[in-house]
Amino acid sequence: MLTARKRTKRTVAVIAAALAGALVMAGCGDSGDDAGDGKSLKLWHYEAPNSAMGIAWKQAIEEFKKSHPGVTVKVEEKGFEQIQKTASMVLNSGDAPDLMEYNKGNATTGLLSKQGLLTDLTPEVTKRGWDKPLSPGVRTTSRYDAQGVMGSGNWYGIPNYAEYTMVFYNKTLFEKHHVKVPTTFAEFTAALEAFKDEGVTPLASAGAEYPAHQYVYQLALTKADRSWVDAYEQYKGKPDFHDAAWTYGATTFADWVKKGYIAKSSSGAKAEDAGAAFIAGKYPMFFSGSWWFGRFTSEMKDQWGTFPFPGSNLTLGSGGNLWVVPKGAKNKELAYDFIDITMKKGIQNTLGNHGGVPVAADPSAITDPQSKSLIQDFTAYADADGLAFYPDWPVPGFYDTLVSETQKLITGSADPDAYLDALKKAYDAGAPKG
Incomplete structure (x- = not known):
């Protein structure tokens, strides 16, 4: 959500407990590294256990295990800020997961795609029809051109919710x-x-x-x-x-x-x-x-x-954070299968009934009144092309600039003109030239 979807400090502390039940059901506990033989899915995400996504993805893990007997699901504890700061380094090593939740936008998924660290998902999107339920505003953050700019080019991420x-x-x-x-x-x-x-x-x-x-x-x-x-x-x-x-x-x-x-x-x-x-x-x-x-x-x-x-x-x-498959993932087919499960009606309906904004739910299956209102308001924005993305997305490192400069605006150590000058300087330094 940190921007969008920026995650809370509490999330980091509870993520392991959040999925403990799911991991037991998924047959986890094998500490051996059997990745690469089609029998292990290494998954990173950072959703709180009582968030709609945490609840829905726990269900998805259970369903994945049923349809993939003998496959171990390994969920590792990661925090949003941790992944944000170390993704390029980790994905360029032998420790990359098979599937990872990652922030969307030019500064994050766009940057990794430009660096060649993510798998081009376009063939799977075509094969599995993941694009069909996504509105234009939600699709924008899934595709990136050769410069890592969102909105066109290949598919490098799939959102199964919006926000x-x-x-x-x-x-x-x-x-x-x-x-x-x-x-x-x-x-x-x-x-x-x-x-x-x-x-x-x-x-x-x-x-x-x-x-x-x-x-x-x-x-x-x-x-x-x-x-x-x-x-x-x-x-x-x-x-x-x-x-x-x-x-x-x-x-x-x-x-x-x-x-x-x-x-x-x-x-x-x-x-x-x-x-x-x-x-x-x-x-x-x-x-x-x-x-x-x-x-x-x-x-x-x-x-x-x-x-x-x-x-x-x-x-x-925008669309929610993305499922991305690192270029170095060892079990990509399993990753694709898991993404597919999160796009199914059952998982989508669970998302919708627990305060999430699903992208492919059955509207009649959303019974919670507050959740219905949440989804209706989002749909109104999406239908009117009213989703304006997040302010830190345009250039790498801009999130840190926004945080530090807005702090100065709060304390009064910078006036609005100086604040905007600082934003311009950082933006111009990181934006594509020409």
């Missing part, structure tokens, strides 16, 4: 402080002010990881259109970091910090801190992604709900 951002809100706190749930941007800012007047900091955020710069990007999106997104994300034009949209995003975010809508202390907070604080009822609102949905469902005691970010036809979102 997007929204405002999560605490219904209990809204009722307690008599604040109206906003439907327009004016009502949204009025709600922020109303909570502040009550002595409540309205927005959970985190400057040490993705949430803070996603606020900036979403605010910019309220003044942007599809051509603006395409210029920034896919180099279909030259982005202007001092245009009306970027300027509005940076200045409004800085203003929100000054007004106390976002705590200055959040500069050092991580995504897990923000999510846990929202779960604990310390903040009435948290702008973040659908990857939190399952966790909020299982852990929040207060009543809660969601609404689209007001005043914008665009929001952060």
